[in-house]
Amino acid sequence: MVSTTSSSSRRTAISVLVALGLVGIAMVSLGATGFAVKQVSGHPLAILEEVPGPDTGPTCAVDKRYVDEATSGMRPDVIEAWNTLRAKAKAQNVELCVNDGKRSRSQQQQEFDKAVQRFGSVEQAKKWALQPETSMHVKGIAVDIQPQNSAAWVDKNGGALGWCRRYDNEKWHFEYDPAWATGGCPPRLPSATGN
Ligand SMILES: [Zn+2]
Known part of the structure; x- marks a missing residue:
């Protein structure tokens, strides 16, 4: 015992x-x-801006011209909001592909450098590409959504979840801000580059 x-x-x-x-x-x-x-x-920007995103991803299931990148590197609350948006779309039989998501400063710089080569000067390149300090992909809050009918669905339904299209000339580019879910989307701008 x-x-x-x-x-x-x-x-x-x-x-x-x-x-x-x-x-x-x-x-x-x-x-x-x-x-x-x-x-x-x-120091959200200082750290997040160095984080790279995938250079590519698996082929977009609904349109082979595009890829569906992982959301890795994006701001954690943005990834969560993206998953919510994607699930809502899927429930309505709409597939969203991330044709481009996160970029690091150096990835964005490479894109800009390519534009300089293509357009012949920094001044010309600035009309078509953003430098790292102004890109929302570097800040981890932007996604380029494809195919186009999926982007159109987000343009119509994403605002309620904080996802808004920002530019007239980029039907695919959306950014997330939780304040937009309640306050509505900000007015659209002609372009990201002021072009
Ligand atoms: Zn974009």
């Missing part, structure tokens, strides 16, 4: 220690995550 009790209380003690150990591990992991999140919220 005594021995049973003592062995059972030893088991209890061991269980408590194991449980405390697990809580400890959980707290350490949470702490690590919390630290990372705190860093990001302290």
